[in-house]
Amino acid sequence: MSKSSPRRPFGRKPTVGTVTVIEARVHRSSARNAKLAFFLTLVVVGLLTATVTAEQVHPILALLLGIVAGLLCGAAAWALVRVWPVIRLLWWWTPEILLALAVVYGWTALARYTHPILRFTVIALVVGGPAAVPAIRRRIIALAWCVIVRHRLRVCFAEFIIANQSGTLPLILLARPTPVGERVWIYLRPGLSHTDLEGRLDKIAVACHASTVLIERASPSNAAYMRVDIKRREVLTATVGSPLVDLVDPDTPSPIRSVPDLPTALDLPDITLQPATDNPVRTASRRMAAASASTPTPVIAPAVSANGGDDVTDWI
Secondary structure (H helix, E strand, O other): OOOOOOOOHHHOOOOOOOOOOOOHHHHHHHHHHHHHHHHHHHHHHHHHHHHHHOOOOOHHHHHHHHHHHHHHHHHHHHHHHHOHHHHHHHHHOHHHHHHHHHHHHHHHHHHHHOOHHHHHHHHHHHHHHHHHOHHHHHHHHHHHHHHHHHHHHHHHHHHOOOOOOOOOOOEEEEEEEOOOEEEEEEEOOOOOOHHHHHOOHHHHHHHOOOOEEEEEEOOOOOOOEEEEEEEOOOOOOOOOOOHHHHHOOOOOOOOOOOOOOOOOOOOHHHOOOOOOOOOHHHHHHHHHHHHHHHOOOOOOOOOOEOOOOOEHHHHO
């Protein structure tokens, strides 16, 4: 008896060398949501359209118009939900797509409308200018790290951070450079929380090629809106320019300070002896003892007893 081979998803053997753009769970989830959106939109739009147009036309014609309007709106809703994973994928790669389009169409326009000498001059200025100016070069590197960090966070969510059952990843929003690294805003989907991300900060730092990562809420009213601060360099040890230096008049004369002669090698005979002062607590205790000694102690008269044993002073 031959051993049965393991079952493949969708009953097909995967082709060697293929790249999965959209996960199978996300594909199935989007298909299910698209069907629900289609039927819901069909019913709601169809009933509303038929109800509104029934006052103007025949009820049967109003029902037909409602069905047509529901089908059209339902098809639009189905298409929007169905292609949402592709739209999200395009959003993740928007900077690269825009840069590639700018390079291709820019080179095409230069090649078509300019002389070769002017063409290579423009390329030299565009490429060599930022490389020669340190401020522009640092800015470009910072923006490049923002693009890289967005992809690294997406890899973190896909690899080792638990997502919901449908496999939908959080929406990674904008990123901007900071003095210590980058700051990225993300929007969590159901299934993740701030606590889940705090337990994986060390792994996120390794994936983003950073030293530390800090995650905190970006909105006090929405727990799904998070802010990720990625730190990859230390700025407290750098020299920071202060505007207060420019407020000082350079012609102001500096005061001359005399430095007194300080003793360097002291010996015990060089130290002046001072009389020791008594302890204030001990002095206070002595004063209290003297005051108590000078106060006369009251003398208690002996009790006088009668023949019956009663105290006579009780009757006086």
